[in-house]
Amino acid sequence: LILSNLLATFASTLTVLLLARVVLGVALGGFWAMSAAMALRLVPMRLMPRAMSIILTGVSLATVTAAPVGAYVGDIWGWRTAFMIATVVAALALLVQVAAIPKLPPVGVASFRTLLDVLERPSIRVALLVVLLVASGHFAGFTYVRPFLEKVPVLDIETISLVLLAYGIGGFFGNVAGGILAERSLKAAVALAPLLIALAAASMLVFGASPTVAAAAVAVWGFAFGAVPVGLQSWLVRAAPDQAESAGGLMVATFQVAIALGAVFGGLLVDHAGVASAFAYCGAATLLAAIVVFLRGPKRAK
Secondary structure, eight states, rough: OOOHHHHTTTTSSHHHHHHHHHHHHHHHHHHHHHHHHHHHHOOOOOGHHHHHHHHHHHHHHHHHHHHHHHHHHHHHHHHHHHHHHHHHHHHHHHHHHHHHHOOOOOSSOOOOHHHHHHHHHHHHHHHHHHHHHHHHHHHHHHHHHHHHHHHHSSSOOOHHHHHHHHHHHHHHHHHHHHHHHHOOHHHHHHHHHHHHHHHHHHHHHTTSSSSSHHHHHHHHHHHHHHHHHHHHHHHHHHOOOOGHHHHHHHHHHHHHHHHHHHHHHHHHHHHHHOOOHHHHHHHHHHHHHHHHHHHHOOOOOO
């Protein structure tokens, strides 16, 4: 992350700037792949959902606050200053980790074969299918939430900004609620999140002309999507506690593939059938994900 921000700060060509973003992708992928595995090493299994909830609440807070702060700094002092400040924040994060995280010797050796072995576990394959459905559905639909709000309930840009802020706040509370629910019933936590997304998408399709309904649906959508990674990462780690890093890597890879597929498919739907079709796919995919979880989801821990 530090290297990425430094490359962006001093980039003199578009190629260097794009390289900086690739390095950022490596950093974020590594964080998501390792976060659940690290939590598993630091807390007992019964507290995993709570630990993931705390981690993801930090992510939600950063998501809600960083974009406006970065935009403000960029407007006042230029975009390079924003990247330099991000470099300092990343360095502080590294120092905190060095000071606070205890020494954790490796518990095994991972390889490409390890990924294949983990993938052979039926519960892992079901979980990855749910990841694929939820992420592709979400990004197919939510990518076009702004044009939907502009054209259907006909909201102005100031109101749309407030609605998207409500989405971010909803995500924060979804992280917290997802952790609380997952401690009591992991299956319920994993299934209810995509079910709520499906209901939000359906509400926007049927009653979206109402500004109040549209705004409430977007806020519920944010709440539900905030709960998604808490339950899914807890499920994957529980399914492969001996290979948590590999399970996390598979989840990140599947999530990234789903983002790309969802965005491309959503774009094709919007081009050929309008914005409503992307929301319809989102609702269908997330509803199917919820059904899969109810039928084949995580069993109660013994």
